[in-house]
Amino acid sequence: xxxxxxxxxxxxxxxxxxxxxxxxxxxxxxxxxxxxxxxxxxxxxxxxxxxxxxxxxxxxxxxxxxxxxxxxxxxxxxxxxxxxxxxxxxxxxxxxxxxxxxxxxxxxxxxxx
Amino acid sequence: xxxxxxxxxxxxxxxxxxxxxxxxxxxxxxxxxxxxxxxxxxxxxxxxxxxxxxxxxxxxxxxxxxxxxxxxxxxxxxxxxxxxxxxxxxxxxxxxxxxxxxxxxxxxxxxxx
Numbered sequence: 001x002x003x004x005x006x007x008x009x010x011x012x013x014x015x016x017x018x019x020x021x022x023x024x025x026x027x028x029x030x031x032x033x034x035x036x037x038x039x040x041x042x043x044x045x046x047x048x049x050x051x052x053x054x055x056x057x058x059x060x061x062x063x064x065x066x067x068x069x070x071x072x073x074x075x076x077x078x079x080x081x082x083x084x085x086x087x088x089x090x091x092x093x094x095x096x097x098x099x100x101x102x103x104x105x106x107x108x109x110x111x112x113x
Numbered sequence: 114x115x116x117x118x119x120x121x122x123x124x125x126x127x128x129x130x131x132x133x134x135x136x137x138x139x140x141x142x143x144x145x146x147x148x149x150x151x152x153x154x155x156x157x158x159x160x161x162x163x164x165x166x167x168x169x170x171x172x173x174x175x176x177x178x179x180x181x182x183x184x185x186x187x188x189x190x191x192x193x194x195x196x197x198x199x200x201x202x203x204x205x206x207x208x209x210x211x212x213x214x215x216x217x218x219x220x221x222x223x224x225x226x
Contacts, residue, residue: 043202043216043218043219046213092157092214100145101147102147102204102214104157104158104159105156
């Protein structure tokens, strides 16, 4: 069966420090991968999506970047964190192509101080 | 631009009550509509996926319906239980060529014992 893993689960970082959140999917090949952010009291905001290795589409101009170095690995990064980067980051993948069912990881909670 | 709205934002009901959660979207040209459940501090769990050619889906005590022409979906929960307490989110995939899931802000449900 397919599973999706995210780490770290919780992260507290100072302003200006770098960030790396990692997501891996098991049990499938060539998945479409997504990074969402959920700020307190707000809905899910799509940040990046990827349809293949090295292919990244950005939805919102911001302080973050994404990379897909391997088929089932998706990484969210920042060189210098801002206070506004705090939030709950969720990785997701779609089964069955673009119009399939969306599945989420457990999330990574980032607090920037 | 697709917008998804969920009303009410919060709902509190006594145990055993049947209830309906609402989801509306502005652009009827969608592929899928998916309902999710989110427990506090956790990722999203997929509940039901309704593809554009379908009118409803059922899983246990849950029934979701879709009316594309009116831009509405409802999630019906029968015989609610305290364990159903969570935030429920709906999301639609667009047909704009980018195949993204657009989320509503959710309905926070509390079932009182």
